[in-house]
Amino acid sequence: MIKWRGIAFKLHPLFVLLMLLALAMGEWLGVVTLFGIVLLHELGHLAMALRFGWTIREVKLLPFGGVLEVEEAGTVPAKEEALVAIAGPAQNAWLAVAAYLAGLLGWVDTAWSHDFIKANALILLFNLLPIMPLDGGKLVQAWMSLRIPYHRVLLWSSRLSLFFSAAVVLYSFVPLLQGGVLQMNALAVGLFLCASNWTYRKNVPFVFLRFLVHRARRSEGRIDRGTLAQPIVVAEQRQPSDVVKLLMKERYHLVYVIKQGKVQKVVPEDQLVDRFLHTLTNGHADLRFFM
Incomplete structure (x- = not known):
């Protein structure tokens, strides 16, 4: 080292x-x-x-x-x-x-x-290749984060990475079908990527939690510069652990709470995230929910 x-x-x-x-x-x-x-x-x-x-x-x-x-x-x-x-x-x-x-x-x-x-x-x-932690995987993840909620980004990037990692392993066996020898380099790299992304898939809840913890600081910067908020409309009975999964990485959100077709209140995302982290700290939420 x-x-x-x-x-x-x-x-x-x-x-x-x-x-x-x-x-x-x-x-x-x-x-x-x-x-x-x-x-x-x-x-x-x-x-x-x-x-x-x-x-x-x-x-x-x-x-x-x-x-x-x-x-x-x-x-x-x-x-x-x-x-x-x-x-x-x-x-x-x-x-x-x-x-x-x-x-x-x-x-x-x-x-x-x-x-x-x-x-x-x-x-x-x-x-x-669209595999984490390769550059293609990171580019796909950055592209997806502009279009869908970040929790979904993490789940789909891990699934795509596992799929294409398995494809690399299968590719290493192709020469055998043609009378050649096993591609040991491709097999070793493919197995490494499979193991790495299996671990990454299990760590999605912790990656998402880190995203939420740092969210407030980035939100303050957006507000200071002035930003257009993207609304999230939810029913009154929805739990914070449900709603935080709808946050997009590159947007600032205002959460509109609806009851019987009427807006009951508007909650800034900062309050939503703080409430969820508070419930998590006090043992009323489970990270397994984000798997």
């Missing part, structure tokens, strides 16, 4: 395993190249996150990219999340272009340039 400006840089055990396997096969140049590509990919994410003032706890490098552990996860604007996500693949794009030009001008060996371009293209395209 290496620390820089309070940020820990770590190699994931899966990356270490694949690197050791490659070294055992004498592919040391490939290991160095892959490490450099992955590091630059993740530095793209890191630079953009720091530009937005995010607090980064850890950078974990994986064979296909990496993961930023940030304090603000799930609480920052969708636009920032999307830009941080796309900053990684953008590094692979310019690296591929640079390698192509270097090979064209004769500055590097053409075969090496071709392999380098192929590696960057593979990492770029793989990271755009």
